[in-house]
Amino acid sequence: MAVMAVIGGQWGDEGKGRVVDLLAEKVDMVVRFSGGDNAGHTVIGPYGEFGLHLVPSGIFYPQVTCIIGNGVAINPANLLGEINELQRHGVDTSRLVISDRAHLIMPYHTLLDGLEEERRGGKALGTTRRGIGPVFADKVARLGIRAGDLLDKDALYSRLKSTLELKNAILTKVYLVSPLSLEEIYEQYCRYGERLAPYIRETTDMLHEALRKGNLILLEGAQGTLLDPDFGTYPYVTSSSPLAGSSSLGTGIGPMQISHVVGVFKAYTTRVGSGPMPTELRDEVGELIREKAHEYGATTGRPRRCGWFDAVASRFSVQVNGLSEIALTHLDIFDAFPSVKICTAYRLGDKVLDRFPANVGVLEKCQPIYEELAGWRGPIGEIRHFDELPIEARHYVARLEEITCCPVGLISVGPKREQVIKAKSMLPQ
Numbered sequence: 001m002a003v004m005a006v007i008g009g010q011w012g013d014e015g016k017g018r019v020v021d022l023l024a025e026k027v028d029m030v031v032r033f034s035g036g037d038n039a040g041h042t043v044i045g046p047y048g049e050f051g052l053h054l055v056p057s058g059i060f061y062p063q064v065t066c067i068i069g070n071g072v073a074i075n076p077a078n079l080l081g082e083i084n085e086l087q088r089h090g091v092d093t094s095r096l097v098i099s100d101r102a103h104l105i106m107p108y109h110t111l112l113d114g115l116e117e118e119r120r121g122g123k124a125l126g127t128t129r130r131g132i133g134p135v136f137a138d139k140v141a142r143l144g145i146r147a148g149d150l151l152d153k154d155a156l157y158s159r160l161k162s163t164l165e166l167k168n169a170i171l172t173k174v175y176l177v178s179p180l181s182l183e184e185i186y187e188q189y190c191r192y193g194e195r196l197a198p199y200i201r202e203t204t205d206m207l208h209e210a211l212r213k214g215n216l217i218l219l220e221g222a223q224g225t226l227l228d229p230d231f232g233t234y235p236y237v238t239s240s241s242p243l244a245g246s247s248s249l250g251t252g253i254g255p256m257q258i259s260h261v262v263g264v265f266k267a268y269t270t271r272v273g274s275g276p277m278p279t280e281l282r283d284e285v286g287e288l289i290r291e292k293a294h295e296y297g298a299t300t301g302r303p304r305r306c307g308w309f310d311a312v313a314s315r316f317s318v319q320v321n322g323l324s325e326i327a328l329t330h331l332d333i334f335d336a337f338p339s340v341k342i343c344t345a346y347r348l349g350d351k352v353l354d355r356f357p358a359n360v361g362v363l364e365k366c367q368p369i370y371e372e373l374a375g376w377r378g379p380i381g382e383i384r385h386f387d388e389l390p391i392e393a394r395h396y397v398a399r400l401e402e403i404t405c406c407p408v409g410l411i412s413v414g415p416k417r418e419q420v421i422k423a424k425s426m427l428p429q
């Protein structure tokens with residue numbers, strides 16, 4: 001089992017960075033396969049606490065080659081800022097590689113993301129305003145500029161010139177704002193190109209060579225399943241697929257070569273941005289979860305909406321990703337709770353739904369039906385073996401496994417690297 005994908009099972013922010021950091025100890029490569037710097041992966045390790053947005057979470061291990069795959073959209077300024085920050089803390093970034101096929105976020109992408117959010121007014125999606133929607137729209141509209149284009153200044157100039165004509169027409173005629181300067185963007189991106197050139201290369205050959213050698217490869221997802229443009233709460237979604245299937249497309253590794261898929265879920269649910277969230281708690285319990293777990297966006301600092309574990313949405317997520325196992329994070333947040341709840345179905349008028357609906361209009365009307373379990377009322381942060389967890393915590397985990405139809409392989413009980421419980425066998429051993 002040489003290739004393992006790690007994806008988010010909920011609305012993002014499940015703690016994927018932390019899980020990848022843990023598993024990366026035993027692998028040879030970590031490859032980011034989707035999203036952009038809308039992601040914020042927090043890793044706490046020997047170098048302190050880092051909020052990574054583009055650099056794969058394996059960067060803290062000296063043996064790991066970290067690839068930003070073709071499925072990622074890169075903001076070069078932010079990537080360079082991240083590389084500088086890592087280097088400033090003594091982290092070796094020479095093992096970082098950028099796929100020449102990865103698309104670039106251009107100044108008009110971030111600008112249009114913000115303008116489009118303003119235009120939506122009260123119906124804004126609550127995007128991170130990092131240009132994600134516009135960059136992935138350009139990718140499929142065949143208007144994109146890719147990392148490899150930075151290595152050929154003439155090609156960069158001509159692609160930028162033709163795209164910018166269209167973008168400036170949209171900016172001036174639709175949004176009534178000033179046009180952007182071709183020369184300024186070109187010069188700025190030439191400078192980025194000079195600095196990023198040592199990292200940019202063709203990466204599929206590299207990956208397939210690693211596979212031939214029997215290397216272990218970890219594919220690192222971003223965002224979460226319920227933000228997927230197909231299976232998420234459309235249109236309140238992101239613009240690249242966070243699903244396990246996308247780990248194949250975003251790297252160039254065939255689906256048959258991915259042998260293990262880990263879905264990361266919080267022991268509760270959070271969401272940042274707009275859109276329905278049936279188990280959202282707008283009361284002191286939601287506030288308690290937010291404060292205990294410090295649920296504020298790693299990219300935007302926005303407070304996250306918090307609620308109980310939604311097993312209907314999570315079961316759907318297990319299905320559409322074909323999960324091998326779940327990594328359950330933040331179980332310790334419930335340490336002082338007298339009881340914990342799991343949403344097992346939705347009430348819709350006089351009907352009971354046990355499937356996650358496609359239509360957000362329907363989901364907005366769904367009321368959660370809860371099952372209440374006893375809490376464990378004690379700290380679990382020092383526990384390292386599943387059998388030593390209080391019986392109530394074990395029941396909670398067992399019930400989640402039962403309702404989601406997926407085994408829980410790993411449980412985190414605190415923010416530090418060592419605060420984990422390997423519940424069942426988990427790759428790599």
Ligand code: IMP
Nearest residue numbers: 012038039126127128132237238272273
């Ligand atoms: P975008 O990806 O910036 O276009 O934002 C679309 C939606 O996805 C918004 O609701 C964002 O809050 C949400 N989103 C994007 N990235 C993340 C993430 O890394 N964690 C959680 N939510 C995210």
